[in-house]
Amino acid sequence: MTGERAELARFSFNQATAKHWALPDVVAGCVATGVPGVGLWREPVAEYGLDRAAKLVRDAGLAVTTLCRGGFFTADDWWDENRRAVDEAATLGAPVLVLVSGGLPPGSKDIDGARARVADAIAELAPYADSAGMTLAIEPLHPMFAADRCVIATLGQALDIAERFDPSVVGVVVDAYHVWWDDTVYDQITRAGEWIASFQVCDWITPLPEGVLLGRALPGDGCIELRRLREAVDAAGYTGPIEVEVFNAQVWARPGEEVLTASIDGYLREVV
Known part of the structure; x- marks a missing residue:
């Protein structure tokens, strides 16, 4: 393997980056490039x-x-739904199931209790994932999503849960969009070590568009030190895939082939 192909050895294209590109076209595009x-x-x-x-x-x-x-995990059907997710990941051959913890229960303001519930739920789910050979990867989301989407808001909080388990069973996701702002993130990446189950990259743009969930940009179009984060996860011992995952309506409006090419270009220029 030589040249650009060698530089893509760890590259993974998250299908959400080209949301409207049909799966067969995503697969064909990846093979072609x-x-x-x-x-x-x-x-x-x-x-x-x-x-x-x-x-x-x-x-x-x-x-x-x-x-x-x-x-x-605040949903009433969380147990059955997560077992289905583990089974689906196993069928697809995915080694990692990403977990977004969920926000506060309806009518609750008890964020500490919500975080404790997440830890308890993962403890219940972990043996089932382990039996399937699956790693559950806790993804902390930016604090602005704590109320409605994810009460696990920092890498440190995710590690407080993950470290209770063998890293082959429960790990963490280092997603640049959600952790770049944290002044402890590099210390937490070092702490994470073998618990790093996934590394995802995109960029942060300002001003954020209406609906901050769609504020991600392709690598190089924002203000995150992506190579510094990559070097940190490498130094912590992570050697796995690096996913480009972008939620952005303007990116989604572009042809899928163009988005894939731009993702590769940004990855090669800003990440590796």
């Missing part, structure tokens, strides 16, 4: 068909680097 891995989401996989999706990716020779997402 020498991309070795894809990150998948449960909803479009279900729409295409789980078994069909697994065969499509497997026949193309692509690695499924993560499946997103499980979690949302």
